[in-house]
Amino acid sequence: xxxxxxxxxxxxxxxxxxxxxxxxxxxxxxxxxxxxxxxxxxxxxxxxxxxxxxxxxxxxxxxxxxxxxxxxxxxxxxxxxxxxxxxxxxxxxxxxxxxxxxxxxxxxxxxxxxxxxxxxxxxxxxxxxxxxxxxxxxxxxxxxxxxxxxxxxxxxxxxxxxxxxxxxxxxxxxxxxxxxxxxxxxxxxxxxxxxxxxxxxxxxxxxxxxxxxxxxxxxxxxxxxxxxxxxxxxxxxxxxxxxxxxxxxxxxxxxxxxxxxxxxxxx
DNA sequence: AGCTCACCCTGGACGC
DNA sequence: TGCGTCCAGGGTGAGC
Numbered sequence: 001x002x003x004x005x006x007x008x009x010x011x012x013x014x015x016x017x018x019x020x021x022x023x024x025x026x027x028x029x030x031x032x033x034x035x036x037x038x039x040x041x042x043x044x045x046x047x048x049x050x051x052x053x054x055x056x057x058x059x060x061x062x063x064x065x066x067x068x069x070x071x072x073x074x075x076x077x078x079x080x081x082x083x084x085x086x087x088x089x090x091x092x093x094x095x096x097x098x099x100x101x102x103x104x105x106x107x108x109x110x111x112x113x114x115x116x117x118x119x120x121x122x123x124x125x126x127x128x129x130x131x132x133x134x135x136x137x138x139x140x141x142x143x144x145x146x147x148x149x150x151x152x153x154x155x156x157x158x159x160x161x162x163x164x165x166x167x168x169x170x171x172x173x174x175x176x177x178x179x180x181x182x183x184x185x186x187x188x189x190x191x192x193x194x195x196x197x198x199x200x201x202x203x204x205x206x207x208x209x210x211x212x213x214x215x216x217x218x219x220x221x222x223x224x225x226x227x228x229x230x231x232x233x234x235x236x237x238x239x240x241x242x243x244x245x246x247x248x249x250x251x252x253x254x255x256x257x258x259x260x261x262x263x264x265x266x267x
Numbered sequence: 268a269g270c271t272c273a274c275c276c277t278g279g280a281c282g283c
Numbered sequence: 284t285g286c287g288t289c290c291a292g293g294g295t296g297a298g299c
Contacts, residue, residue, distance in 0.1 A: 001291085001292070001293085003293095056293080071293080071294085072293095073276095073292085073293060073294085074276090074291075074292055074293070075276090075277080075278085075291095090277090107276095108276085108277060108278070109275090109276050109277050109278080109291090109292090110275085110276055110277080111275075111276065111292075111293060111294080112293090113294095147268095147269090148269080148270095149269075149270075150269080150270060150271085154270090154271090157293085159293085159294085166292080166293070167291090167292065167293085215291090216278090216279080216291090217278095255270095255271075255272090256271075256272060256273085256292090257292070258290090258291075258292085
């Protein structure tokens with residue numbers, strides 16, 4: 001389940017492709033293409049000048065002022081492999097690079113998508129701020145929560161509020177902030193919002209340091225799993241002791257999503 | 268406008 | 284062993 005820390009880790013692992021020239025590009029399943037501002041043939045011959053991230057989106061920037069924007073959904077992977085490797089099942093796009101290397105996009109569940117984008121500004125216009133951007137402060141978070149009557153958990157998952165938070169980190173963030181996931185977003189006071197803001201930065205930063213969470217599917221560009229799963233406080237730990245108070249972690253459904261929390265530590 | 272919920276998809280876990 | 288059922292969840296869109 002690639003959320004911000006996983007996508008950031010993949011982005012960093014794809015460093016070796018920067019500077020390489022695209023020698024071929026094949027889309028093997030057209031239904032994974034979400035938006036197409038230009039033909040794939042336009043990418044061939046371009047140089048990859050950067051790999052960046054916005055929220056949960058990975059952006060492969062090409063020298064022709066065009067971008068490949070990839071969303072990995074739940075089970076998507078971008079892997080660097082030798083061109084001689086056989087094409088694995090559920091491979092939906094192959095980017096051939098100079099030096100007989102490929103970047104391959106695999107996604108068994110096909111919740112992910114690829115876009116061929118000219119103007120990324122427009123593409124990302126509905127996304128909220130990057131949680132680790134220094135300009136993202138508690139005041140802005142407060143402003144974004146104020147008009148939301150829904151529970152804080154689904155509001156944290158709303159990419160228009162803050163970009164990059166998914167189900168795992170929403171639960172971890174709310175635990176770190178000591179906030180019950182069913183609390184109304186607009187009812188949080190200044191102190192609670194400052195705790196939430198600090199928890200967002202802290203949890204995301206720590207998860208990136210551990211190279212993301214691998215529950216089952218997530219791998220970086222070198223096919224390596226993350227390590228943060230052993231540091232989770234509540235997510236996936238239903239019935240196990242809360243790391244703070246020792247009481248069993250609870251599980252419920254909020255906003256249609258499985259939600260883990262500690263009934264003692266999260267008021 | 269904002270909230271809630273069903274839907275998409277497939278592999279793995281689980282029960283019988 | 285095998286079959287059926289359920290579950291995971293990001294984003295989207297329908298309906299309220």
